[in-house]
Amino acid sequence: MFEIIGYIIISIGLIFMLIGLIGLLKFKNFYSRVLVSSIIDTASFITIIIGVIFIKGISFFSLKIILILLLMLFLNPLATHTIARNANISGLRIGDDN
Amino acid sequence: MKYIINHKIFTLFLTFIWCILCGSFSIHAIIIGLVISSIAIFLGCHIPGGAQYLHSLNVSFFNFLKFMFILFIDIYISTFKMFKLIFTSNINPRLVPIKTSLNNDWSIFFLANAITLTPGTVTVNRKGNKLLILTTYPEESNKIVNQSLVNALSKGVKH
Numbered sequence: 231m232f233e234i235i236g237y238i239i240i241s242i243g244l245i246f247m248l249i250g251l252i253g254l255l256k257f258k259n260f261y262s263r264v265l266v267s268s269i270i271d272t273a274s275f276i277t278i279i280i281g282v283i284f285i286k287g288i289s290f291f292s293l294k295i296i297l298i299l300l301l302m303l304f305l306n307p308l309a310t311h312t313i314a315r316n317a318n319i320s321g322l323r324i325g326d327d328n
Numbered sequence: 329m330k331y332i333i334n335h336k337i338f339t340l341f342l343t344f345i346w347c348i349l350c351g352s353f354s355i356h357a358i359i360i361g362l363v364i365s366s367i368a369i370f371l372g373c374h375i376p377g378g379a380q381y382l383h384s385l386n387v388s389f390f391n392f393l394k395f396m397f398i399l400f401i402d403i404y405i406s407t408f409k410m411f412k413l414i415f416t417s418n419i420n421p422r423l424v425p426i427k428t429s430l431n432n433d434w435s436i437f438f439l440a441n442a443i444t445l446t447p448g449t450v451t452v453n454r455k456g457n458k459l460l461i462l463t464t465y466p467e468e469s470n471k472i473v474n475q476s477l478v479n480a481l482s483k484g485v486k487h
Contacts (some may be wrong), residue, residue: 257419262421324422
């Protein structure tokens, strides 16, 4: 029963990823792409991890997966922030690259 | 020794992570974990500039869990908002400076991290307690950051 729920949740995560990719390819502007990309690396990632935990149940495997989730919650924003900050400092204005 | 007593909860947390990585909660693993995490905290307090940040970190566990819960709900709500904006091609990014009521480094770090995690907002720069935020929501600047998130943080992380 829990396995089926897990597979459904993972599918929802993949749909999130698909919509994020559509957004990423649809917009040509750099800042719009930075904003859309966080759907893929947070919302869809968290959903897929929750799905895996549902499939595996309470075990050391799911505890390790939760550890990876916690690490990614700190590391993903770091990458996004660094890219956006460097673009801002180097003088790229909003609407320059339309 | 005083560092380890000051950070007893942090030591236990690191021991817990060690036990997860070892794959067992036996006494053997717990003792090795305690020793290794004590060494890690001792070294962390002795690197230049490390001690002042480690000393000032005082996290209240349940308020921090509440913060995480609000953050997860916020992430999903703004994901669905972003879907609507993607399919209507209505993304107009702009830079908005906001001023937070938080005033210690750790809570501003957690707030900036939470803002970047939420789809549709990215923290670009920080000066003191002023954050420069890249956002796309067509709303007033005081609605960009969820106020209950800031309240949970001000209770959860103390200086």
